[in-house]
Amino acid sequence: MSDFLMPKLGADMTAGTLVAWRKRVGDPIRRGDIVAEVDTDKGIIDIESFSDGILEALLVEPGTSVPVGTPLARIQAAGETAATVRPASQSPAPGSPTSPASQPAPVTGPSPALISQAELARLRISPSARQRARELGVDPRELTGTGRGGAITREDVERAAAARIVPASQASSSQTPTPAVAPPVPAGVPAAANAPPPPAERTLRMRQAIAAAMARANREIPHYYLSTTIDLHAALQWLTRQNEDRPVTGRLLYGVLLLKAAALALREVPELNAFWQDDRPVRQESIHLGVAISLRGGGLIAPALHNADRKSLDELMHDLRDLVARVRTGGIRSSELADPTITVTSLGEQGVEGVYGVIYPPQVALVGWGRVVERPWCVAGQVVPRPLITATLAGDHRATDGHRGSVYLAAVERLLQQPEQL
Amino acid sequence: MNEVQIRETVLHVLGAIAPEADLSQLNPEARLRDQLDIDSMDFLNFVIGLHDELHVDIPEKDYGQLATLAGCVQYLIAAMGRPGSRRAE
Known part of the structure; x- marks a missing residue:
């Protein structure tokens, strides 16, 4: 029992x-x-x-x-x-x-x-x-x-x-109707x-929850920050070709490539995929990306895309769409809130070029993506326009050092140069 | 389907994506993305919603023409009148 x-x-x-x-x-x-x-x-x-x-x-x-x-x-x-x-x-x-x-x-x-x-x-x-x-x-x-x-x-x-x-x-x-499950509330x-609390109260409560977690993070976690600029030319070209052949319901967003690269790179630097517990880092076997999703009424939550490193881009796209929809309409599962082993945030769509995040305890790292910008870039001795993105890592210095963090961002960059292998 | 019906359908699909927005205040010439705080996932859901309602498959290269409400309506009128468009009727 x-x-x-x-x-x-x-x-x-x-x-x-x-x-x-x-x-x-x-x-x-x-x-x-x-x-x-x-x-x-x-x-x-x-x-x-x-x-x-x-x-x-x-x-x-x-x-x-x-x-x-x-x-x-x-x-x-x-x-x-x-x-x-x-x-x-x-x-x-x-x-x-x-x-x-x-x-x-x-x-x-x-x-x-x-x-x-x-x-x-x-x-x-x-x-x-x-x-x-x-x-x-x-x-x-x-x-x-x-x-x-x-x-x-x-x-x-x-x-x-x-x-x-x-x-x-x-x-x-x-809620999603589920056949063969009893109605949610007994007669x-x-x-x-x-009855759920009114929206204003809910927003305040979420604000207070974020306040508690972030204040603790800033109090307890000695953050270090790294950043690198990544050329997305290969990734976006590949994606455009892919999407040309796909019906509208099967199209991929470039954000899914970023998520997959962030997840795969964790295999190479697994100490970033960990919790800080009882004064020591505890590595997590599965890679569950907590994807920061803004709520339209304010606030955000970061539920897990489970086993992101083992999923195909199509599976990740499907799961991400599903997750965003459920964040907005209800139906997030307990495991999705409790499980994330690292957080990924993408503020680029709001227009900023880079984001330096606050780690969500007990996680020990946070990956941030900025906006894709077209800028002059040197390729084989020539200056050419290229779509660039700033990837950042906020790391918990108790768990890892900047050296391993930089190995991680380098792996992310390398993976994004071969999008067909993601 | 006439222009008014197409506009109503576009607003209906937008309403599902940004339920808190007052769509009657929408400036038809200004970018939807700026007025409704729409991200790329919202926009994809918008295009999928138009596909479901109007049976028009909008290629990614045409997304730029959907930036404003007026642009959407114009684009959809043209797309639905094109031979080979995937209208169910």
Whole structure:
């Protein structure tokens, strides 16, 4: 059995508010499945499971704010028998700070959200009706059975689902519809508990989260900065030829070439792909690029493009489009916020030629891209106009030295001269 | 499809990309990129949106002609009237 915890989605997060359950008690859970939605300073995030099993009990009700590390639900590993239900108020909250505001809200009394496996077993309900109830997000305990001996039938479930009124705030299309997953909020939960805060408050909260992370970075991380000018002639020529033959939906942005080069170069200087933890650098095996994406209302987040070094340009383009769309409309996953091993920022589109970033702890480096500018450049003794870009590296001097940083930027430059191999 | 309908379609596609913008205030002769804070990903989504709505495949070399609202409308009128354009109708 494992606990499904309020995750820590970045160095600055201390607590989160459960918005909705996306799974019901009794649902099979696979690692990576979205189990809940949590409201954080970075917006509403889809929280994924780290383990396989059956969802055994929900410990926190939607609308409740709890500290990072608080158990939200219990997942029974495959093959395990249902554990004795222990009251949620006795669940330890590992790592939770002691301030009163951050104590987990005690969950008292029965609640529609808290249905144990054992309780379900006592209900007279056919397996097919139970399955249907899960699909439709109906709590079978609230139903009066019309079947033999008062058993709840499939029809009872469907009737209840049809009668349920979905509050308008939940009927919006802010989340990707996923068939076979229960509706986000169980019937009977007041919509007010799930209403997102007004935009101004959300913007302020994001500002405060950025403030906390960046102040910590400037306080703790001794940054060094490197910069180099890269000729993008070969890369852009290759890209133009590629895009001529592609339908509009298959076209690549030059930013994808930059991302791939930044990821591949990390293989050559892996100490930049690391976290600074417990007074030492800890190298990360996978390369997850945190891509800084500005929000139209202000603020930014940098969710991960997972395994960017192993993806083709087409895959990266697809994933980047998907990520940008989800940053703007909702549906960012917990792993995407928690995983980035290095951040890449591209302020060139706003017109600046270079950006010297602040590292996002516990990462130890940040790659910055400026604007592409056409300038005179010497090629084989001739001055020719060339599209140039300034690549920068902000490095954590505790983890690496400028020498390794310069080897990294040199690798990025070399990789961009052979775009067909990216 | 006439000019008014094409303009409405362009504004509809832009509205999906910059939902916070008041498109009625758009200067048709000024660059969309400057007025709506559009980056290259937004612009690609704009071109894809036009493709989905109007079935016109706009090659990358023509992107410059889409810089303003007026430019977009003119370009699309011409593109949709061209034989071989991928109109569904």
